Amino acid sequence: MLTFALRRLVLGFLVLIAVSIIVFVTFRLVPGDVVSQQLSEAGAVTPELLAQKRAQLGLDQPILVQFTRWAGAVLAGDFGTSLWSARPVFDLIGAAVVPTMQLAVVAILIGLVLGLASGVTSALWRGTPGDLGLRVVSTLALAIPQLWLGLLTLTGLAAVGYFIPLPYRTFLSDPVVNLQQVIFPAVALSLGVAAALSRLTRSAMLEVAEADFMRAARARGVSSATLYLGHGLKNALIPVITLLGTQFGHLLSGTVIIERIFNIPGLGNLLFEAVASRDYTVVQAAVITYGLITIIVNLLVDLSYGVVDPRVRERLS
Amino acid sequence: MKAAPAPAAAPAEPPVLAVDGLAVRYGRTEVISDVTLSVRRGEALALIGESGSGKSVTVLAVTGLLARGGAISGGTVTLDGEEIGRLSERERRRRGLLGRRVGMIFQNPSRALDPVCTVGQQLNEALRLTGLADRAALRARGAEWLRHVGLPDPGEALDRYPHQLSGGQRQRAMIAIALASEPELLIADEPTTALDVTIQAQVLNLIRGMQRELNLALILVTHDFGVVAAMADRVAVMYGGQVVETASVGEIIRTPRHPYTRALLRSLPTGAPGARIAALAGSVPQAGAMPSGCHFHPRCPLAQPRCAAVAPTFTMASHGRLMRCLRAEELADDR
Numbered sequence: 001m002l003t004f005a006l007r008r009l010v011l012g013f014l015v016l017i018a019v020s021i022i023v024f025v026t027f028r029l030v031p032g033d034v035v036s037q038q039l040s041e042a043g044a045v046t047p048e049l050l051a052q053k054r055a056q057l058g059l060d061q062p063i064l065v066q067f068t069r070w071a072g073a074v075l076a077g078d079f080g081t082s083l084w085s086a087r088p089v090f091d092l093i094g095a096a097v098v099p100t101m102q103l104a105v106v107a108i109l110i111g112l113v114l115g116l117a118s119g120v121t122s123a124l125w126r127g128t129p130g131d132l133g134l135r136v137v138s139t140l141a142l143a144i145p146q147l148w149l150g151l152l153t154l155t156g157l158a159a160v161g162y163f164i165p166l167p168y169r170t171f172l173s174d175p176v177v178n179l180q181q182v183i184f185p186a187v188a189l190s191l192g193v194a195a196a197l198s199r200l201t202r203s204a205m206l207e208v209a210e211a212d213f214m215r216a217a218r219a220r221g222v223s224s225a226t227l228y229l230g231h232g233l234k235n236a237l238i239p240v241i242t243l244l245g246t247q248f249g250h251l252l253s254g255t256v257i258i259e260r261i262f263n264i265p266g267l268g269n270l271l272f273e274a275v276a277s278r279d280y281t282v283v284q285a286a287v288i289t290y291g292l293i294t295i296i297v298n299l300l301v302d303l304s305y306g307v308v309d310p311r312v313r314e315r316l317s
Numbered sequence: 318m319k320a321a322p323a324p325a326a327a328p329a330e331p332p333v334l335a336v337d338g339l340a341v342r343y344g345r346t347e348v349i350s351d352v353t354l355s356v357r358r359g360e361a362l363a364l365i366g367e368s369g370s371g372k373s374v375t376v377l378a379v380t381g382l383l384a385r386g387g388a389i390s391g392g393t394v395t396l397d398g399e400e401i402g403r404l405s406e407r408e409r410r411r412r413g414l415l416g417r418r419v420g421m422i423f424q425n426p427s428r429a430l431d432p433v434c435t436v437g438q439q440l441n442e443a444l445r446l447t448g449l450a451d452r453a454a455l456r457a458r459g460a461e462w463l464r465h466v467g468l469p470d471p472g473e474a475l476d477r478y479p480h481q482l483s484g485g486q487r488q489r490a491m492i493a494i495a496l497a498s499e500p501e502l503l504i505a506d507e508p509t510t511a512l513d514v515t516i517q518a519q520v521l522n523l524i525r526g527m528q529r530e531l532n533l534a535l536i537l538v539t540h541d542f543g544v545v546a547a548m549a550d551r552v553a554v555m556y557g558g559q560v561v562e563t564a565s566v567g568e569i570i571r572t573p574r575h576p577y578t579r580a581l582l583r584s585l586p587t588g589a590p591g592a593r594i595a596a597l598a599g600s601v602p603q604a605g606a607m608p609s610g611c612h613f614h615p616r617c618p619l620a621q622p623r624c625a626a627v628a629p630t631f632t633m634a635s636h637g638r639l640m641r642c643l644r645a646e647e648l649a650d651d652r
Contacts, residue, residue, distance in 0.1 A: 212428035215382050218406070219423075220443045220494060221416035231431050309433055310478040 004316050008302065012295035019291040020074075023284055024067050027275075033059065034083050034278040057083065070284070080281040082274075089285045092270060097289060099182075100255055100266035102171060104293075106186040107251055111193030112244065118194065119201025119240075120233060126206065134198065141195035146254040149188045150261040157184065168265050185262040189254050193247045200243050204236035211235070237308050245301035249294055332357045333397060333502050333534040334379065340391035341371075341378045347390065348374050348604040349558035351641075353631050356551075358501065361528055361535040363545040363566070365581070366555030369601040372538045373424075375555070376504045378402070379536075380419055381409045396502070417446045420500035422524070425511040426487035430479035436463070436490045437475030443497040462493040466523060485516035489523065496527060503528060506538045521548055542585055546570060554578045557602055557612030560631060562640040574638045574648045576617045611643065619644060 035053045039045045054060045058069065073080060079089035118134050125131040157164065164181055171178040208214060209232060217231050256268035263269075267286055274282035306313035332355035339352040349371035356362040364372045377383045379394055381404065394402035401414055409415050423429035431439060440459045449455055456475060463471035466489040479487055488508060495503060505524055509517040525548050528535040537548055545552055545566060552569045554562045554577065562575035573579045580597040587594075599616045602608055608615050614624035624643055634645040642648065 210384075212423060212425060213431040216421070216423050216429040216491075216494075217431065217439075217442070219380060219382055219415060219419075219421040220439075220498060221410050221413070221446055222442045223410070226442065231434065234433050235431065311432065311480055314481075 005299065005303065008299050012292075012299065015295060016288060016291050020071065020284065020288055021067070023287040024070070025063065027278075027280065027283055028063060030278070032278060034280060035059065037278050038084070070281075074285075074288075079285045082282050083279050084277055089281050092282060093267070093285050093289055096265060096267045096270040096286075097293075098170065098266075099168065099264050100252075100259065100268060101293070103182055103186055103189065103255055103259070103264060103266060104248070104251055106182055107189035108193060108244070108248055110186055111190035111197060111247070111251070114190065114194035115197025116201055116233070116240070118198040120205060120228065122198065122202040123205035123209070123232075124228060135202070138195040138198045141191045142199075144191070146189060146192060147257050147261070149191060150185065150258050153184050153188045154261065164262065166263065168263065181262070181264065185258045185264065189251055189258055192254070193244075193251055196243060196247055197240060201233075201236060201240055204239050205232055208232050208235045234308065238305065241301055241304055241308065245298050248297045248301075252290060252293060330357060331398065334536070335395040336375070336379060336392070337395070338392035339375065339378060339389065339394060339402070341374050341383065341387060342390040343384075343387045343604075346605045347558065347607075348387075349378070350391075350607070351559045351631060352392070352555070353560050354553045354563065356502070356534045356536055358534050359529075359532045360551065361525065361537060361549045363549035363552045364536055364538045364555060365540060365542065365545055365552060367540060367581075367601045369603075370555040371558040372540075372555050373506055374558075376421075376506055376536060376538055380421055380504060381406060381414065382421075413446070416443055416498040416500065418500050419502045419504065420495035420498060422488075422491055422495045422503070422505040422508045424507040426491045427479065427484065427511065429491060430487055432479055434478075435475065436477050436479065436482070440475065440490070440494050440497055443494050446498040459493075459497070462497050463490065466490070466493045466496075466527075467519075468493070484512050485520060488512060488520050492520075492523060492527065496531070499531075500533070502534045502536070504536045504538075507540070508537070509544070524548070542570075542582065554581070557607055558604065559612060559641060561613065561642070562638065564638055568638070574634070574636075574645070575640045575642055576619045576648070577613050580616075580618070611641075619648075 033054075035050055035057065036045075039050065039053065051060070058066060061069075070080070079093070081088055082092060118138065122131045122134040125134070154164075164184060165177050168181055169177045171182075205228070214227065214231060217227050222230070255266060256272060258264075259266040259268035260272055267289060271283065271286040271290075273279075274286060303316075306316050335355040337353050339349060340347060341349045352371065352375050354362065354364070354375075364375065366372050374383070374387070378387075378389055381401070383389075389402045392402070393400055396414065396418065399412075401409070401412075404412070404414070406415075412418075430436070437456070437459050440462065441455050444455050444458055449458060456472075459475050460471040463474050468474045468486055468489050474482070474486075474490070479490075482490060492508075503524075508524060509520050512520060521544060524535070524537070527533070537544070539545060539548075549566050551563065551565050553560045554569070554575065556577045562569070562573070562578050564574075569578060570582070573582050580595075583595040584597050585594070586592075597616060602612065602615070608625070610623075610625045610627050611617070611620070611629050614620040617624065621644070627643060629641045629643045629645075631639065631641045632645075633639050634649070636646075636649040638645070640648075
């Protein structure tokens with residue numbers, strides 16, 4: 001188990017290195033660098049001034065030199081400062097990661113509960129109008145883009161006269177306001193996850209229902225609840241967990257746009273603004289943070305197979 | 318010793334299970350059309366026939382565990398005088414027909430045990446039917462059953478997952494689960510087919526031993542006459558979705574009457590070196606394409622033209638054998 005986790009961590013670290021190289025190089029190929037952005041509001045911009053500012057920031061160096069310098073600092077724990085606000089990047093990320101993680105975790109939990117409930121129900125109602133209804137709804141939910149769903153939620157809430165309180169509060173400072181701020185974007189984010197999980201859970205449940213051990217369990221008179229949840233769902237959960245891992249990635253990317261729409265000062269909002277203002281240090285750190293979260297979540301997903309399936313548990317240990 | 322022995326009353330005792338003229342359909346296809354059999358307390362009935370003859374469907378219909386789309390379309394299933402053939406699964410559970418009164422052992426223990434639940438968890442499901450609820454009591458009784466079926470380290474085996482046991486051990490666990498709810502009727506559907514030859518005899522002896530010890534009615538589904546001779550008191554021979562002959566084991570083996578039973582017995586290896594086996598040509602007809610008249614007539618060495626036109630009924634011939642053959646009376650003399 002431990003060696004498995006360690007191997008995955010090493011692999012994850014290699015992925016992070018690749019991610020940082022890619023984001024470093026590609027983002028510098030984007031037209032309009034940070035200096036031209038910063039000076040665009042000043043009146044008279046001379047090429048000399050631009051060159052001088054670039055030299056100050058070290059942007060005149062070859063890209064390889066810039067990268068090694070930055071990567072060396074990062075490895076030493078120094079993510080630098082924002083090129084705009086001069087605040088330490090580490091603090092910016094640290095403050096932004098909390099709302100994002102809260103949003104993502106709440107969303108994945110809602111999606112998990114909705115998806116499993118709807119998938120199991122659909123399987124039990126197989127072939128009935130109820131089953132058909134759930135399948136139509138889940139197909140629709142899969143097809144709706146999160147962006148549109150977010151906007152729809154906001155306008156829908158406004159239409160019934162409800163406005164999410166502002167400004168943003170963390171859960172610790174004001175849980176009541178915080179939950180109002182989180183629950184709606186979380187639902188908007190979770191529907192896609194719920195739909196995908198529902199469809200997979202349904203088919204996995206139907207497949208398991210044909211298994212010999214289900215018939216044997218019926219033969220020893222187990223109740224329907226034990227049969228479908230204790231034996232059926234427990235066996236159907238293995239493919240569901242796999243999907244949950246990939247869905248978390250989708251969900252994380254969805255937070256960028258949802259945070260924008262719902263004005264949540266999370267990693268997505270930070271990244272969005274940093275990209276717009278070409279704040280290199282912040283963009284690089286934010287992308288690495290996303291990568292790190294994804295790697296950790298996938299590791300947790302892999303470990304959770306063992307919780308569900310004793311055969312996997314054995315192979316891991 | 319009981320004070321009032323009643324040996325003479327034994328034959329009059331009503332059967333635990335009586336199946337009469339049972340027919341089962343999957344959709345429009347009739348897979349068994351006329352199955353009649355009965356089994357008494359303390360008696361082992363072997364249900365024998367080739368693959369596809371309808372043995373498994375028969376026992377699944379009795380337990381109410383037919384696969385989706387399957388349903389009883391005719392005849393009756395009576396357990397202790399109670400008609401149970403058309404009960405819903407919920408009603409079966411309520412009346413204790415699943416587990417409590419009828420226990421079932423399945424063909425492939427590797428697939429019939431839930432891979433993500435321990436043996437103990439699955440055993441507990443059966444034990445709870447007896448009213449046991451306390452954790453410690455469940456564990457104690459569970460371990461007792463596992464020891465009873467000959468699992469080494471019964472206490473430890475409770476916490477094992479099915480994949481951690483050998484094939485033979487899994488089937489022993491399956492037997493313990495089927496018996497733990499203390500049923501009066503035990504149904505074993507080809508219980509050794511999926512096992513190594515070396516442990517088949519052990520498992521069969523275990524089932525037979527348990528049946529005798531607990532005085533159970535046992536239905537053993539098999540396609541192996543060797544199993545029948547060792548395991549059963551009576552035999553029902555199935556062909557093409559019907560029971561074609563019923564008699565005691567001794568009668569069936571010494572004086573088989575029905576041409577199909579005779580063919581089955583002749584197709585057994587004799588053990589003599591170099592001896593040829595008289596194989597029965599052809600195979601069981603498909604459920605949707607049963608021949609007219611007697612289902613066996615296309616393969617029957619004694620078939621006459623009328624066998625293709627007239628369907629024989631399952632009746633007692635004058636020589637006292639229950640069988641399904643138009644020429645039953647001519648088949649009185651021994652081979």
